[in-house]
Amino acid sequence: MDGGMDGGAFLKSVSEGVFRVPWCAACSIPVWPPAPRCGRCTGPAGLRDGEPEGLVLEASGAAGTRFGLVDLGEGVRILAELGGRAAVGSRVRVTSCGVRDGRPYYVASDAWM
Amino acid sequence: MRVGITACGHSGFSTGGGAGPAMAAAAARLLRDYDVDPGSVDAVIVSSNEGAGYLGPILAEGAGIRPGAAHRVENLCSSGASAIISAYAHVASGLAGSVLVCGADAAGGPGLVLDWDATRGAFASPVYWASILSSSYKRRFGATAADLAVIPARNSANAEENPHALPGGPGSVEDVLCSREVTDDLRLYECSRSCTGAAAVLVASGPGDGAARITGIGQATASASFAGGPEFLPLKSTADAASAALLMAGRRPAEVGVAEVHDAFSVCEPMALEAAGICAPGTGAAYAREMLETGSRRINPRGGLLGSGHPPGATGVAQAAEAFLQVTGRAGGRQADSATCGMIHNMSAAGTSSSVIVVES
Numbered sequence: 001m002d003g004g005m006d007g008g009a010f011l012k013s014v015s016e017g018v019f020r021v022p023w024c025a026a027c028s029i030p031v032w033p034p035a036p037r038c039g040r041c042t043g044p045a046g047l048r049d050g051e052p053e054g055l056v057l058e059a060s061g062a063a064g065t066r067f068g069l070v071d072l073g074e075g076v077r078i079l080a081e082l083g084g085r086a087a088v089g090s091r092v093r094v095t096s097c098g099v100r101d102g103r104p105y106y107v108a109s110d111a112w113m
Numbered sequence: 114m115r116v117g118i119t120a121c122g123h124s125g126f127s128t129g130g131g132a133g134p135a136m137a138a139a140a141a142r143l144l145r146d147y148d149v150d151p152g153s154v155d156a157v158i159v160s161s162n163e164g165a166g167y168l169g170p171i172l173a174e175g176a177g178i179r180p181g182a183a184h185r186v187e188n189l190c191s192s193g194a195s196a197i198i199s200a201y202a203h204v205a206s207g208l209a210g211s212v213l214v215c216g217a218d219a220a221g222g223p224g225l226v227l228d229w230d231a232t233r234g235a236f237a238s239p240v241y242w243a244s245i246l247s248s249s250y251k252r253r254f255g256a257t258a259a260d261l262a263v264i265p266a267r268n269s270a271n272a273e274e275n276p277h278a279l280p281g282g283p284g285s286v287e288d289v290l291c292s293r294e295v296t297d298d299l300r301l302y303e304c305s306r307s308c309t310g311a312a313a314v315l316v317a318s319g320p321g322d323g324a325a326r327i328t329g330i331g332q333a334t335a336s337a338s339f340a341g342g343p344e345f346l347p348l349k350s351t352a353d354a355a356s357a358a359l360l361m362a363g364r365r366p367a368e369v370g371v372a373e374v375h376d377a378f379s380v381c382e383p384m385a386l387e388a389a390g391i392c393a394p395g396t397g398a399a400y401a402r403e404m405l406e407t408g409s410r411r412i413n414p415r416g417g418l419l420g421s422g423h424p425p426g427a428t429g430v431a432q433a434a435e436a437f438l439q440v441t442g443r444a445g446g447r448q449a450d451s452a453t454c455g456m457i458h459n460m461s462a463a464g465t466s467s468s469v470i471v472v473e474s
């Protein structure tokens with residue numbers, strides 16, 4: 001391991017624009033930060049069905065882009081661009097994601113309905 | 114076994130040059146200024162984030178040291194304190210009688226961004242977690258940008274008495290508030306500057322007069338990722354490490370007469386002081402203003418990271434060198450009052466891990 005990112009199936013899904021929580025079915029826990037295998041049982045990490053709903057814990061902004069710390073539950077948290085009117089305390093979903101310059105990006109918005 | 118810091122050395126912090134020459138200069142100055150026989154040094158531990166390998170033996174050969182162990186410790190921004198604690202363990206266990214610890218990094222080198230961390234998404238640069246912490250601190254405690262701007266202004270003023278500091282910090286609170294907006298919650302002068310620099314200390318057994326005894330050590334690692342971990346509690350690792358270090362030393366936070374804390378960004382100073390119990394929650398920024406007005410040098414007398422520059426491998430060692438100078442009364446124009454008990458706080462990656470060391474005269 002060279003210290004680079006190796007998010008396994010999670011990053012592949014993110015690159016296709018679909019945010020799914022990396023999940024170990026055997027342990028019933030998220031594999032977070034994302035990794036190809038579960039750190040507890042070493043079994044392969046899969047992806048849990050369904051889009052997680054989250055809460056904006058903290059927020060700031062830079063160069064006209066708002067971003068925040070989003071808690072998706074069970075210890076899964078991300079730094080995401082905030083879309084819609086999302087602010088601290090908003091319920092959000094990851095409405096867009098992808099991989100740019102080798103890094104994942106996430107957009108969380110309160111306007112998914 | 115008693116273990117202490119008995120000597121220190123520095124390179125100047127600058128915007129140019131490589132880590133290797135800086136490291137060699139810091140070690141050479143330690144050996145010369147404290148009249149240390151290279152033959153008496155049993156081990157060499159380098160702290161650095163440099164890509165090049167074998168830095169321990171390279172430093173030893175250049176300095177004329179023929180050590181047993183010669184290796185490197187890497188732990189991002191807290192590599193330095195981690196290396197000193199490893200040196201302490203070598204001496205306390207009897208593996209070595211004296212260990213030269215030398216930390217160095219070059220401007221723009223690795224060690225500032227944790228590429229591995231997928232939880233940060235597109236916001237990998239440290240300015241983003243710092244922005245989140247700054248915004249959070251303001252929201253929770255009603256602090257303003259002007260309150261936090263006092264910290265870099267004061268630390269930069271302290272650095273004027275530090276001959277090794279990187280020049281070019283803000284001259285006033287106004288300068289901080291008028292500097293370029295990096296994010297909505299951070300101005301340019303609120304961010305420590307990457308630079309080239311090195312610092313060295315000698316960690317040895319049976320420290321005598323003129324040495325700083327290492328009386329407390331605490332380390333805590335909450336997570337590697339900014340947004341992972343079982344719960345989001347910023348600088349929890351600092352609270353845990355400081356509490357452990359003070360317990361080992363048998364000291365209370367109020368007894369800390371001088372402290373170098375890891376002000377990588379302005380908000381980090383009050384957050385660290387509050388986590389360590391030196392300030393009550395929400396009062397750290399007001400304390401900086403009070404120190405600015407009274408001229409107190411209790412916190413970050415060498416200028417901290419904001420005032421001195423931040424070569425990540427060197428920072429913790431430079432903090433320890435300052436604590437050694439302070440508690441032994443050698444700090445000259447930046448000497449703090451009542452500095453018999455000193456503390457250093459060095460942390461990594463948004464405070465996901467912290468190391469705290471207590472030294473006493």
Ligand SMILES: [Zn+2]
Nearest residue numbers: 024027038041
């Ligand atoms: Zn598992």
